[in-house]
Amino acid sequence: MKLKLSSHHKAGLTLFEVLVVIGVVMIVGVVVLATHSGPNSKHMAQKITCVNNLKQIGLAYRIWEGDQSAVYPMGISVTNGGAMEMAQAGNAVMPFWVMSNELSTPKILYCPADEARVWATNFNGLTRSNVSYFVGVDVTNDVNPSMLLSGDCNFAMSGKPVSPGLLFVATNDPIAWGIFQHTKQGNLLLSDGSVQSTTTFGLQAQIKNTGLATNRWAIP
Numbered sequence: 001m002k003l004k005l006s007s008h009h010k011a012g013l014t015l016f017e018v019l020v021v022i023g024v025v026m027i028v029g030v031v032v033l034a035t036h037s038g039p040n041s042k043h044m045a046q047k048i049t050c051v052n053n054l055k056q057i058g059l060a061y062r063i064w065e066g067d068q069s070a071v072y073p074m075g076i077s078v079t080n081g082g083a084m085e086m087a088q089a090g091n092a093v094m095p096f097w098v099m100s101n102e103l104s105t106p107k108i109l110y111c112p113a114d115e116a117r118v119w120a121t122n123f124n125g126l127t128r129s130n131v132s133y134f135v136g137v138d139v140t141n142d143v144n145p146s147m148l149l150s151g152d153c154n155f156a157m158s159g160k161p162v163s164p165g166l167l168f169v170a171t172n173d174p175i176a177w178g179i180f181q182h183t184k185q186g187n188l189l190l191s192d193g194s195v196q197s198t199t200t201f202g203l204q205a206q207i208k209n210t211g212l213a214t215n216r217w218a219i220p
Contacts, residue, residue: 022056046113050187051195053108057150058193060102073098075140090166092135092218097126106130111152113181128164128220137216145192146209152186153219154178162219169215171208176200
């Protein structure tokens, strides 16, 4: 007797399921590292969490642009559901807020090494005190994979921490990672979705790779 094949196909993973899997992997990694005592283990666990946060943020950007003619929130006017004007004014919260459905939870906007901020329980009350990552104002799509889409906002310019708002960064500016968060290191999310963990030297090299004479970042 021949078996009758079913005409139904198994559905693929939904966005929610993908995010759940990523979250579980991240939590397992953090728990494993947390079992080892010492400050180095703690810093490593925080770094892993931060990198995973940025990867999920990158995924959210790609999903959002898929529904918006391949344009990120920074390239669409507020009146059309984007965050262009707000980002250009230095608002780092609005681009993430408009992607709330794709981000799933506001907790991934918070880096555990960022002691100056706390994670939010929902998007309705989201403020800069709940966001640890800058927004690349000039990154309106993923055409240039070297553009800096987001990353840790732990910057210092000429040895002084940068202020919230719109930051202009020229290729030869004396920008560096600050002493907070990841101790003079940091993570960068490129527009191709990859995350780079860099020293100050690597940060400056990535800025030059964008091809822009001046990068504009919205700092929370």
